[in-house]
Amino acid sequence: MGIKQLLPFVSSIIHKSSIDKFKNKKAAIDGYALLHRIATRNPRQIVLNNDYSFIVNGMLEYLKFFNTHKIIPIFVFDGATLPSKKGVEEERLNRRKSAYSNALKYEKEGKQIEALVCWKQAIDITPFHASKVINAFHKRGVQCIVAPYEADAQMAYLSRTGYVDVVICEDSDMIPYGCSVVLFKLNVVSNTCDVYQAQDLPKTPFGINITLFQLQITCILSGCDYFQGVNGIGLKKALKIVGSCKTIKQVILSLKKNYNKPLPNNLEEQLNDALFTFNHQYIYDIEEKTIIPLTDFEGNETTELIERTLGKKLDQGSVIQIAEGKIDPNTLEPFKNNEIDIFDFEPIPEIKQFQTSQKSPKWCVDDILKKVHPQNEENEDSNELVSGEEESKLDSQPISEIKIEEPQSTVQRKDDFHEETEIKSNIIDNDPFEPENSFTFIQEDLTSLKRVRYEENNDDELTELSTFSNKTPSDIEQPLSKRKFE
Structure with missing residues (x-):
């Protein structure tokens, strides 16, 4: 979510x-x-x-x-x-x-x-x-x-x-x-x-003095996977409520002052649990091959709190087998x-672009040619659509480099399970890994997708990639703008 x-x-x-x-x-x-x-x-x-x-x-x-x-x-x-x-x-x-x-x-x-x-x-x-x-x-x-x-x-x-x-x-x-x-x-x-x-x-609106604690608690108040959020509070209002608060108790007091609706009796516990999950969830230490919290515990956490929010700490043997994909992480049973x-799998064609079709590249090229040369469609059975030289050239050319016409607003498909259906919209759900103007069926063909060639613009080059230095417990209260980057 x-x-x-x-x-x-x-x-x-x-x-x-x-x-x-x-x-x-x-x-x-x-x-x-x-x-x-x-x-x-x-x-x-x-x-x-x-x-x-x-x-x-x-x-x-x-x-x-x-x-x-x-x-x-x-x-x-x-x-x-x-x-x-x-x-x-x-x-x-x-x-x-x-x-x-x-x-x-x-x-x-x-x-x-x-x-x-x-x-x-x-x-x-x-x-x-x-x-x-x-x-x-x-x-x-x-x-x-x-x-x-x-x-x-x-x-x-x-x-x-x-x-x-x-x-x-x-x-x-x-x-x-x-x-x-x-x-x-x-x-x-x-x-x-x-x-x-x-x-x-x-x-951003978070401001120059935003700390990791303030960032996290703002997100928690507006709603996250670990807490459904406070009704009627989005990021903008949550940020205003959090202000310069440094503890959960201060956030609760600010909520009571700036929020006119009743608050859950256990709100403080829920906020603490969500914040605890963000900061101390168990992870796999690659070098030591063991399980550790994302950041060290402060020392006063109870076993009940840890297991209620983070789950049980597994033994080293199980953790390694889970990390390597050898056993089911829920049942601990071997797969x-x-x-x-x-x-057992179909061979992967050597093309530069990602291919989602189950159909062969040769089939796609044939279909592309029909789109490029519609006047020859009547002779498709005569094998005279293009010359042998052209066909050889196209077979060796990556599909991604073949210019494909703009898809029409009305698209037709036929798959193994459904009859041919007319679609009035090219998008049916939000797929972040596909262009917004594409629509995926069980057996989609590449010719339905708009091939966009990325053109370099005059934007500045991406600044040098940076990473957080190893996090200490005090980092959560330190402004992000003052964090040390490698």
């Missing part, structure tokens, strides 16, 4: 950039975000048949994308369910169940578009899917980490310790977690992303049939 409206709130410091500006940088990548994006390309098959091979192939395509742009990836996956998010996870489970029922109902009624929306909403990516991807990545020497609990905290640790240069994800939680550089809205078609740098945060024969 992230922090509602946080990215628009700090939009003045977020700028569009070419992904190529991060060449040779090490990136922590939110694995589950990519898994979900891939699953939405074939939702019915994923939900009904648990088709993990489709997901693995999709992740290998993303790996090729990062390798093409010379970004060093470290894929980070969620581990066990965090106790602080129990309520959120239950809501998501109920929504998935409801979506599944609605998908079946809409299919019986012949409402293909509505059914497709529900199939996407019913997708449940599990540690089993992640284990298959991790195994395929390990065969290729790619580094992967399964966090003890949330990937967000693990990526924050990698960023704040300088182990990675950037974090690639879609979760605005990375900002209150203290990540130094985050790439949002990665677009694999235009090769662009939205760049956030923590050192610019004082230039069955984890070995994958890579020949």
Whole structure:
């Protein structure tokens, strides 16, 4: 879920950039975000048949994308369910169940578009899917980490310790977690992303003297994964209430003074729990191969508080096996049939752009030619569409470099499960990894996507990437503008 409206709130410091500006940088990548994006390309098959091979192939395509742009990836996956998010996870489970029922109902009624929306909403990516991807990545020497609990905290640790240069994800939680550089809205078609740098945060409405505590408590009051927020309070009002407060008690007093509605009796406890989760969630120490809190405990925390918010501290053996993707982080049981024969999967075509289609590149080129030479469509069976020389040239040309006409506002598709349907809109849900004007069906073809070639502009080059120095307990009260950067 992230922090509602946080990215628009700090939009003045977020700028569009070419992904190529991060060449040779090490990136922590939110694995589950990519898994979900891939699953939405074939939702019915994923939900009904648990088709993990489709997901693995999709992740290998993303790996090729990062390798093409010379970004060093470290894929980070969620581990066990965090106790602080129990309520959120239950809501998501109920929504998935409801979506599944609605998908079946809409299919019986012949409402293909509505059914497709529900199939996407019913997708449940599990540690089993992640284990298959991790195994395929390990065969290729790619580094992967399964966090003890949330990937967000693990990526924050990698960023704040300088182990990675950037974090690639879609979760605005990375900002209150203290990540130094985050790439949002990665677009694999235009090769662009939205760049956030923590050192610019004082230039936003948060102000020059904002501390990590004030940033976090402002986000918590407006609503986050660990606390639903105070009704009627958004980021702007929350920031005004927090002001220069340095403790939860001061925030409560300010709330009582500036908020005219009744407050929950246990509000202080809920705020403390959420803040505790942000700062002390368990992560995997890569060098020591053990489980540690994101920042050290202060020493007065009770076992009940820790287990209620962060979960149990696992033994070192289990933590290592979880981190390597060998056992289920929730059940601690080994995954069955984890070995994958890579020949089970369709070969990945050598193209520069990310390909989401299940159809072959040759098929796509043929279709492109029909669009480019509509006058020859009548002779498509005569094999005289283009000369042999032209066809050879096109076969060797990357699909990404072939100019494709602008898609029409009305698009038609036909897939394995549904009859041909007319679409009046090119977008049905928010997919941050696709251009906004594209619409994905179970078997989409590349010709429906607008290929945007990124053109260098006159914007200043991205400033030198910086990372937080190792965080000490006192850092939470230190203005972010005065933090030490390497």
